[in-house]
Structure formats: structure tokens, C-alpha cells
Amino acid sequence: EPEVTQTPSHQVTQMGQEVILRCVPISNHLYFYWYRQILGQKVEFLVSFYNNEISEKSEIFDDQFSVERPDGSNFTLKIRSTKLEDSAMYFCASRKTRDEQFFGPGTRLTVL
Amino acid sequence: KNEVEQSPQNLTAQEGEFITINCSYSVGISALHWLQQHPGGGIVSLFMLSSGKKKHGRLIATINIQEKHSSLHITASHPRDSAVYICAVKFGNEKLTFGTGTRLTIIP
Numbered sequence: 001e002p003e004v005t006q007t008p009s010h011q012v013t014q015m016g017q018e019v020i021l022r023c024v025p026i027s028n029h030l031y032f033y034w035y036r037q038i039l040g041q042k043v044e045f046l047v048s049f050y051n052n053e054i055s056e057k058s059e060i061f062d063d064q065f066s067v068e069r070p071d072g073s074n075f076t077l078k079i080r081s082t083k084l085e086d087s088a089m090y091f092c093a094s095r096k097t098r099d100e101q102f103f104g105p106g107t108r109l110t111v112l
Numbered sequence: 113k114n115e116v117e118q119s120p121q122n123l124t125a126q127e128g129e130f131i132t133i134n135c136s137y138s139v140g141i142s143a144l145h146w147l148q149q150h151p152g153g154g155i156v157s158l159f160m161l162s163s164g165k166k167k168h169g170r171l172i173a174t175i176n177i178q179e180k181h182s183s184l185h186i187t188a189s190h191p192r193d194s195a196v197y198i199c200a201v202k203f204g205n206e207k208l209t210f211g212t213g214t215r216l217t218i219i220p
Contacts, residue, residue, distance in 0.1 A: 031206070042213065043155070043198065048206035056206040089153055100145060100160035101208075106153050 002026045004104035006092050012110045016081050021107045023075045023092030032075045033093040033101065034067065036060070043091070049075065082111045114138055114203045118211035126219055131186040133214045135199030138180070145208065146173050146184045147198040155198075158184070191218045 005024045013019050025032050034046040047057040049067055066078045075094075079086055089108050093101040115138040125131055135144070146158040159166050159173040161182065166173050170189075175182040186193055199211040 033206070033208075035208075037153075043200070043210040045207045045209070050206075058207065091155060100157045102157060103147075103155040106155075108153070 004092055004094055004102050006090075006104035006107050008107060009105065010108045010110070012112065013082055015084055015111055019079050019082055019109065021077045021079075021090050021092075021109070023077075023094075023104055024073055025075055025092065025094030026096075026102055027073070029094035029096050029102075031055075031095045031101075032067075032069070034077045035091045035093065035103075036088040037091065037106075038085075038088045046077070046090075079109075082109075084111050087111045114201075114209055116199055116201050116209050116211040118199050118214050120214060121212065122215045122217075124217045124219065125189055127190060129189050129218075131189050131193070131216065131218075133184045133197050133199075133216070135182045135184070135201075135211055136180060137182075137201045137203075139203060140177075140180075141201050141203055143202040144175055144182050145200040145202075146182075147200060149196040149198055149213065151195075158197075186216075189218045191220050194218050 007022045032049040035043050037043045045058050047061045048055045064080045068076050087110050089106045091106045092104040095101045117136045119134045143162050145160050148156045148158050161175045170187045172185040194217050196213040196215050198213045200208040
């Protein structure tokens with residue numbers, strides 16, 4: 001069964017460094033999402049992406065964040081200059097049309 | 113304000129018991145999702161509902177649009193059902209608003 005994959009599973013970085021989190025959505029899906037979950041808190045929406053552009057973003061998704069679908073298969077989330085409070089689990093998700101979303105296994109980001 | 117509330121926060125039950133987890137939301141929605149999150153952190157989509165009822169194996173999800181309420185039921189619960197169950201609601205376009213989750217523990 002097709003699934004959403006994410007790499008790396010765990011990323012450790014120093015504060016102020018740039019990180020890129022990678023996702024490979026299910027191949028015929030059209031809508032792509034990033035979410036984050038700070039330890040012990042609820043999942044939060046970051047951004048949705050459709051037709052090669054951001055369709056909606058939350059107040060969390062400020063200028064430090066950007067998303068890209070560089071080659072038609074990968075979907076990336078870049079954090080330009082990481083802060084301690086960016087430490088969280090980041091989930092990618094995708095969906096076809098009006099269907100439910102399929103989530104990736106997550107990338108745990110630790111900012112030191 | 114668009115809010116999602118779940119109850120209970122924690123639920124412990126004996127194997128075989130019938131489980132109900134509730135979700136209430138503040139305003140009209142376009143869709144409601146029930147998700148399962150295992151201890152390792154991965155999230156699995158169980159159901160997406162906009163009306164009525166859906167069933168998959170031992171899981172049943174219902175939604176009452178007028179009352180702004182949804183329930184997730186598990187029949188004949190099993191220890192492998194132990195997980196966090198999350199209600200997430202789409203109030204408008206793409207953004208999902210998540211509840212805080214219900215931590216379910218099934219004791220053998």
C-alpha cells in the first residue's frame with residue numbers, strides 16, 4: 001500500500017542553523033501539508049500546498065519557514081534559522097481530492 | 113473562535129469493553145477526522161466524516177451536525193487499541209484544527 005515517507009526520522013541541529021525536512025507524498029496526491037507537534041501538546045497545522053503554491057498557512061508559519069516541491073515528488077519544509085522552540089515532531093501529509101489525509105511517520109527535530 | 117474539545121482526556125478500560133470517545137466543536141465544519149497516534153508518534157487516519165456514520169471493523173464514527181458533536185466507538189476493545197485518539201476538524205478551507213487527544217489504555 002502506498003505511504004507517505006519522511007526523512008530524516010530524527011534531526012538534531014544547533015540554534016540558528018537551517019534545516020530541511022523532506023517528505024515524499026503518495027504519488028497521485030495533489031494536496032500537501034505540514035503539521036507540527038511540540039512534545040506533550042496537540043498537533044498544529046503549519047501550511048497547505050496545492051498546484052505548486054501555498055493555499056493556506058497558519059500564524060506559526062512565519063518568514064523563517066518555507067515549503068517547496070522541487071521535483072514533482074519531494075515536498076520540503078525549510079526552517080531558515082532554527083530556534084529552541086522549533087523543537088517538535090513535524091508531520092507531512094497528503095491527499096488526493098476530497099479524501100482523507102495520509103500522514104507520514106514524522107521527523108523529530110531537536111534544536112540545541 | 114474555532115475550537116475542538118475532546119473528552120475524556122484519559123480513558124482506561126478492560127479488554128472487551130465498549131469504548132466511546134467524544135468530540136465537540138464550536139462552529140459549522142466542512143469535515144471531521146478521527147486519527148490514531150501510537151506511542152512512537154506516527155499518525156494514522158481512521159475516518160473522515162461530513163455527515164452520518166462510518167464503520168471500519170470494530171471502529172464506528174458518528175457525527176451530529178446540528179449538535180456539533182462526533183463520537184468514536186470501539187467495540188470489543190483490545191490492548192492493541194491502546195493509543196491516543198485525536199479529533200481534527202476542518203472549519204473552512206484547508207486548515208485542520210486538532211483536539212488535544214484522548215489517551216486510551218486497554219488492560220488485558
